[in-house]
Amino acid sequence: MNSFLAETLAGRTAIALPYCQANGTHVQVLDEGVIRFEPREPDARGLDLVVSCGVHGNETAPVELVDRLISALLCGTLRPRARVLFVIGNIEALRRGVRFVAEDMNRQFCRVPDVGDGPEARRAAMLEMQLVRFFAQAGGEPVPRIHYDLHTAIHGSLIEKFAIHPQPAPGKEFDRAEIARLGLAGVSAVLLQSAAAPTFSLFSSRYCQASAFTVELGRAMPFGQNQGVDLEALEDYLGALIEGERPSPASSDVVAYRVSREIIKQSPAFRLLIDDQADNFTPLPHGTPIAEDGETRWVVDEHDARIVFPNPDVAVGQRAGLIVVPTTPG
Numbered sequence: 001m002n003s004f005l006a007e008t009l010a011g012r013t014a015i016a017l018p019y020c021q022a023n024g025t026h027v028q029v030l031d032e033g034v035i036r037f038e039p040r041e042p043d044a045r046g047l048d049l050v051v052s053c054g055v056h057g058n059e060t061a062p063v064e065l066v067d068r069l070i071s072a073l074l075c076g077t078l079r080p081r082a083r084v085l086f087v088i089g090n091i092e093a094l095r096r097g098v099r100f101v102a103e104d105m106n107r108q109f110c111r112v113p114d115v116g117d118g119p120e121a122r123r124a125a126m127l128e129m130q131l132v133r134f135f136a137q138a139g140g141e142p143v144p145r146i147h148y149d150l151h152t153a154i155h156g157s158l159i160e161k162f163a164i165h166p167q168p169a170p171g172k173e174f175d176r177a178e179i180a181r182l183g184l185a186g187v188s189a190v191l192l193q194s195a196a197a198p199t200f201s202l203f204s205s206r207y208c209q210a211s212a213f214t215v216e217l218g219r220a221m222p223f224g225q226n227q228g229v230d231l232e233a234l235e236d237y238l239g240a241l242i243e244g245e246r247p248s249p250a251s252s253d254v255v256a257y258r259v260s261r262e263i264i265k266q267s268p269a270f271r272l273l274i275d276d277q278a279d280n281f282t283p284l285p286h287g288t289p290i291a292e293d294g295e296t297r298w299v300v301d302e303h304d305a306r307i308v309f310p311n312p313d314v315a316v317g318q319r320a321g322l323i324v325v326p327t328t329p330g
């Protein structure tokens, strides 16, 4: 039998009726690239977990990881003791091996659908509906809700695996326990967002009350060329969550960073004064000129600053980089 991913890429997954595996697990394909697993016994539903991947179609390592987990669940070597929803995000872009077809899909969430929406915006609206439905159908006592949106980065990174924690809803705080737990998945830094970017993880955080993270796992490579991306710790960790474990680290090795400043491109004259190929989390010594835009100059005045996502080729008004500094979540 072909894997779920192979079937999806071949256009052969569509909404299907739920069925029950011999071990009692309920399986249902809810949409193209969207599959849900549920333990039969309500007592065994201790966690509602969403794992998404492929929101950017050129980031294939996490898609292969998700496909392995789905295969293990379908053949019964993994037996869920949590409700799990897997989402393969931008299927057409995955087929073409490109980041996106019309627009960056991870900027199309948390918005009102419009008749002029392109393929990414329409798919994002559909996925939002699937998440709302998944969390609403839990029934029984409330259980923890987690969403990991798995990515790989365009840039290299001095910190190979890091996560972005969306800005909490007003009155809420960053989730310290879940930040610490990510250390078990091989993640060593978490960037706390200062502004609400319209990402998939912001949606599940804001509208589904999930503890949500965008997880960056190393370099983006084509299918079959991800040997350099070591996802073993993450795979073990997700397998444990699916089997109902809630592993807790003895101490947290995860370093939290906050955004000190956003570098916004204000005009076509914008110039980045550091290497735009600089790895994420490259240290920026005090006094370093970072960028200039007409009269405006950005110079490092923070202690222990680092650069994240440097990119001068964005549209005017968009973010050309972030200056981040270590912090304590809370």
Ligand SMILES: [Zn+2]
Pocket: 055, 056, 059, 151, 152, 153
């Ligand atoms: Zn991505």
